[in-house]
Amino acid sequence: MKAYKFTVFILLLFCFTLLTACNKNQGVYPNLQGEKILVYVAFHEDEAKPLLEGFKQKTGCEYSILRFPTGEALARVMEEKKDPKADVFLGGTVDAHESMKREGIIEKYISKNASSIPERYKDKDGYWTGLYIEALSIGINKERWEAEFKSKGIKQPESFEDLLNPAFKGEIIIPDPKTSGTGYTFVSYLVQSMGKEKALEYIGKLNRNVAQVTANGFTPAQKVGIGEYLIAVNFINQQLIVKKSGFNIQSKIPKDVGWTLCAVSKIKNGPDSKAANAFIDYCLTLEAGNALKNFSMAMSTREDVSIPEGGQKLKDILSNEKYDFKKAAIDKKDMLDALEKINP
Known part of the structure; x- marks a missing residue:
């Protein structure tokens, strides 16, 4: 008994x-059956879909995606400030989220799931939360290097200074800082590490070797992956995605390189506040962190998500505290104006 x-x-x-x-x-x-969320996406569309599909399965909420490079997404929400059309700004470098915070475009929302993310990876006032860490990297097409450059005794670039080698003229592809968060992170890092005058001088010299400037940060890795160009400058995770797809791209992360965060924030006075809150909650879960890692090959801000294969070196660069996200946002207009003068 x-x-x-x-x-x-x-x-x-x-x-x-x-x-x-x-x-x-x-x-x-x-339960969000019958509701629909509009998300402006500022990273690869295939990164957003697993998040939104997972969210839909959990809540029944339908969704729409509009994908832009970070700069274009930022311009869009600024234009719509008085009459917001979207609910969430997903992805993009954190300087863009800082700019939206300063302009009153996003509103404070502290998700309970943000407690699993270290303080250094989220806004202290609760306006944005980092999803994963992005570090600048030099991507090299290994097959072309072996076939065309190695035999000439040319040193493989390991620093940004090495990219000024005249042998690389017409072989470098970079993202446009006016439209791409990746591109602007590169410029801002140079300014913060070298000083404005030296950075502008460096960019002027680099432009002599650059063959193409792209609207977004992912395209340079793609074009280097297929061998159209030899060298790309963008984020390491963008290069790892291309490598994972079967292309022979080799990544070189310079010492003390700049890094930033891919973040998420809630658009102020968006059409569906309840769905926006719930979606941000979902984006910050372990499930979503793993989904992002599996596609983006990036290092999650959640400590319980494992580091992707090939991304172990990211741990080393996180000791570089020199890059200031807020300064990047504050300096952006001034820097873009200065770039126009040397590269109209």
Whole structure:
């Protein structure tokens, strides 16, 4: 009889625990059937879809995506400030989110899931939260290097200074800082590490070797992957995505290189505040962190998400505290104006 009572007690306890878990799950994922969220996406569209599909499965909420390079997405929300069309700004470098914070375009939302993310990876006032870490890297097409450059005794570039070698004229592709968060991070890093005058002088010299400037940060890795160009400058995770797709791209992360965060924030007075909150909650879960890592090959801001293969060196660069996200946002207009003068 005692054994029977004990068994019944355990079953009741199990049922109670299960019911509590279900109730908690309902709290985490509200029923949003019949609602629809619009998300402006400032990274690769295929990164956004797993997040939005996972969110839809949990809540029933339908969604629409509009994908832009970071600079274009930022310009769009600025134009719509008085009549916001989107609910969430997903992706893009954190200087863009800082700019939106300063302009009153995004609003404070502190997700309960943000507690799993270290303070250095989120806004202290709660306006944005970092999803993953992005570090600048030099990408090299290994097949072309072996076939065309190695035999000439040319040193493989390991620093940004090495990219000024005349042998690389017409072989470098970089993202446009006016439209790309990746491109602007590169410029801002140069300014913060060299000083404005030396950075502009360096960019002027680099432009002599640059064959193409792209609207977004991902295209340079793609074009180097297929061998159209020899060298790309963009984020390491963008290069790792191309490498994972089967292309022979080699990455060189310079010492003390600049890095930033890919972030998410809630657009102020967006059409569906409830869905926006719930979607940000989902983006910051372990499930979403793993989904992003599996596609983006990036280092998650969540400490319980493993580092992707080939991304171990990211740990080393995180000691570089010189890059200031807020300064990058404050200096942006001035820097872009200065760039126009040397490269109209």
